[in-house]
Amino acid sequence: MASTAATGLSDGDFIRFAEYFYKRTGIHFAAGKRYFVDKRIDTCIRNSPYDTFAAWFAALRTSDQGPMLQELINQLTVNETYFLREDYQFDAMLSTVLPNVLAARGGVGRIVGPVKILSLPCSTGEEPYSIALRLLEEWDQIDHVDVEIHGADIDSEVLAKAAHASYGERSVQRVPKAWMNKYFAAVGAGRYQVDEGIRSAVTLHKVNICDTAAMRSFRDFDIVFCRNVLIYFDELSSRRAAENLYGAMRPGGYLFLGHSESMSRISPIFTPTRLPEGLVYQRPTGAK
């Protein structure tokens, strides 16, 4: 049986761990992620009072939702965000979702009110500004349709950074040079600020996605990006977040989750829809 030197994880241990972690978070680690996982488990074990994987894993399973699991999740999830992250979903927005939204709302020229897009959580703003860039540069209807982009997050500090919209080179490394020249200004120390026109077009809000009362003011969104956050919630909080997202969306509206997340494991209220670019969830059109 193979094992790694650092953790002593056998192949069987890894499979059991991967199944456990998938069950608790929805994140699946295939064998190809072995090195990544082993290193982080090793860190967790070193930070714990346990000497071996077996003892640590037994304690983890016993304590379950406690701080051990949280530390593990923190180790095994990448919190870094950047412009145009998981942009196959932006491809889906442009090629399939927006045409469907326009068609459902009467078509260009007859649509009443703006198309509304929500990024929640928006963190330091990379996601809503990425949406803006993709729309401005690649959506042929942008001059014919009003679009509102909203970003929301529970953290006021990240919202302040989102409002300032100044980013380091690592964050903007996927932005094409032509777009950088057009929409960013160098502000020194290797940082680049998003152009005022885009900054002022994005509306930022502080909100807790699990707070039903606060989420009541979010209504009629056609497209919602809620990526890589539900995995941090327990099952009940995920259910309430899903209900609140449902309430924020227009019937027929589209919800994008992170690639490792599944609404099917949280709530049956959305309808999964397979697009050429991947899976998206819709608020059923039959519901008011």
Added chain:
Amino acid sequence: MGLVRKQAPQEPEEALPEGPSAEILLSRLDDPDPDRRRESALGLVGAPEAVPAMLARVGVEEDPRVLESMLTTLAAYDTEDVAGGLAVHLASDEAGLRTAVAAALATMPRSFPAVLPSLLAAPDHDVRVMTAMILADLQHPEAHTWLVRMICQDPHPNVVTGAIDALLPSATTDDVQLLLDARERFPDDPFLRFTVNAALPRLTGTP
């Protein structure tokens, strides 16, 4: 046309108007508009006086989305009264209701243990199968132990198979003998035999 800012920038948590009272929300649970019922059910979080009325509606609510929102609100209480009020629906003839209630009970680790003994003793073996499903997702340190007990003691092969299925994600080599004993107890049940045989290679580390 193009990117536009919302005309009246909003600060949701500051400018939010006072929501309707629990009394009004309760009356809206009978509203003919399912979306209004759904929003009322969600709005009743933090209103314990609404719990009995919501529990009474669980069995009669016909819209699955409204039912989901009621269960989301009720499960947040995680009290024995709520768990008991929900558990009775595990015997329902309606699969959608049974499954929705089971999913809600699986999010109630504080109170579910109180109703577990009566569920394990339920004469309807389908209720016991649902109980195993709940234990599969219940985040409770004793869940594994309760599943082991079901596997050892339940007289119905479908319940034992369901409990084995629920146990497998957290099973280790320590559970191999448990599975072998279950297979021996029901030698003529092909589904149980298949479940155990499929699990053993992974647990023993042999092909």
